[in-house]
Amino acid sequence: MGLRLNGSGKAPTVDLESSKNNLDLSALQGTPVITGWFGQGVDGELALLGRGGSDHTATAIANIVDAEKVILWKDVAGVLPINPRWGIETTAIHYLGYGEAMELSRLDTPVLHPATVEPLASVGIPLEIMHLYREKEFAQTVIGPDIYDEYRVKGVGCLASVAYLSIDILSLEEQSKNLGQLLVDFSNEDITCWHLHSQPGELKLIISQHDLSKSQQIVTKHFQSPSVETYSAMISLVGNGTEQEQLSLFDELDNRWDLELLSQSPHSLRMLAKEIDIKSILVEMCERFNLCNTLHQ
Incomplete structure (x- = not known):
């Protein structure tokens, strides 16, 4: 071709x-x-x-x-609400919007890569995930246009052991000039920037703790030495909702676990957790959002 x-x-x-x-x-x-x-x-x-x-x-x-649809055959039962490596038993999510699927794939699901969904979202082509050994069944997970209905958390993405780098920048010219090169250097070293927030005079990044030493060296090449704060995990609650619906949910969860709000999008609510026992948080969240057995229905 x-x-x-x-x-x-x-x-x-x-x-x-x-x-x-x-x-x-x-x-x-x-x-x-x-x-x-x-x-x-x-x-x-x-x-x-x-x-x-x-x-x-x-x-x-x-x-x-301009295909009618895409079918991916996998040896797993669709996209699960949470990565099975956490040892939490769940059933496949029946339907995900493009934005929801990309957020979950960016953070935690081993079934999808964000680049898989992106070419389909712009033209509205549906994606079906089928099980290799269950060909007579319906698709385990269907991915298509984002639907904004009743706010419901469909999945929980979790990246354990992250570092939050904060950089103060005096020159806006320096910031605009060096930020692109910083990200290129990260890519060349296979360092993933999981979150980036840039505003005049300030730059904030989240990277995995195992990349911290190398990341600090790269940042210091382009800017002053960053301040660093470590967290047990970055958690993303995936589901289409309004900003107010997400904030109300965050207030409820923050009272329970003392979380830090990181960012919001139409498809996700991202938070940082200091709690050491991340699995206990994830288990309670799955129970709170009925992720173990209801999304398949």
Whole structure:
């Protein structure tokens, strides 16, 4: 098909516009079988996609050819409300909006990568996740347009052991000039910036604690040394809701666990936790939001 990628050597995503322009539809006869993971980089040489590259290839091609839907066959029963590594038994979420699915995939679900959903969201193509060994059943999870109805938490994303870096910046010119290079350096060192907040004179970042030492060195190259505060976890409550609905829920949870509000979006409420026993918080949250057995119905 001649896929073009956004990068050279190792690329994060498929260049949808360039790939569309390069597409030869006459080559797609019968039932095409297309390999994933690679394409032509910006330098004209072979380039490879990273984690989730095969699924991203499928959804990118769906976007390019304007497919009716995408089906991903997995050896798990759909997208679960919480990562099973926490040892909490749950059932698959039947329906997720694009925004909800991307938030959950950014933070914790091993089934999806954010790049898998992005090519579909812009054109409204649904994604179905089917179990490899249960082909006669309906899709375990369907992902489609975001629906704003009754506010309900559908999933809990949790990233354990994070560090909050705060940087004071005197020069706005320095801030705008160096922030981009800082993120490039993070990417080159395979450091994920899980949260970024930038306003004039101030920059706040969240990274994993195991990347803290290297992150401090990189930050100090571009700005002054950051102040650091560590947290047991960053928790995201995933579900479409209004700002006021989310704030009311946060007040309830904060009274229980002394949480710190990090950010809000139409699809999620992100918080920081100091509590050492994160699993006990997650168990109670799953019980509070009925995630163990009701979302499948």
